[in-house]
Amino acid sequence: MPYAYVYAPFSGSISGLNNYCGCVGGSGPHSLCTQNCNCFQSCNGWSSPVDIRTSGTTPRIFLYRSSGILSVRTCLNFSCCNGSTDNYGRVVIVELFAQYNAQCPIGAIKFGHVGSPKVTHGQVYNLAPGAVLEIGIVLPTPQPPRACYSGPHVHMERIGGETIAPGCCGPVTEGTTPIYRWYYQCL
Secondary structure, eight states, rough: OOEEEOOOOSEEEEEEEEEBBBTTTTOOOOOOOSSSOSSSSSSSTTTEEEEOSSSSSSOOOEEEETTOEEEEEEEEEEOSSOOOOOOGGGGEEEEEEEEETEEEEEEEEEESSSESOOSSSTTTTOOOOOOOEEEEEEOOOSSOOOOTTTSSSSEEEEEESOOOOOOTEEEEEETTTTTEEOOOOOO
């Protein structure tokens, strides 16, 4: 029974885990994006928020995964920033599967605050070995800043598995730093 991994979607640093990180002026509990849940996954079961902050740029967001994840199914909704129906509230949920055509579920991840989504709601993507899937872009700082989005970052959560991201303020490298992992078995 192998592990499946999801890696950092771009290079930057951890700015929030279960609590916001002090290195970016944060403190207190880090909220989950659980408004307007209308995808295949309910609002239940999401955990382990991880915010990855960029160095001020607004790079593209990619799904980097280990070779055991052969297909994904995506869902777009607005469950971040108290369900705001703009880019800052947009979420892309990615269900992970160990076989093609969305067979043998592994778990799911959520990308929050996604601009210009590059995936389609309800679409299954079969992934070639080594291929990455573009999710969207990191958003710039809104004017005026919002409580839920004070600077360029992506918010991530998971269903199942465990968090193995570096600690607060630790650096992450695009496509190589593991953020989450799942132990799975196909029957």
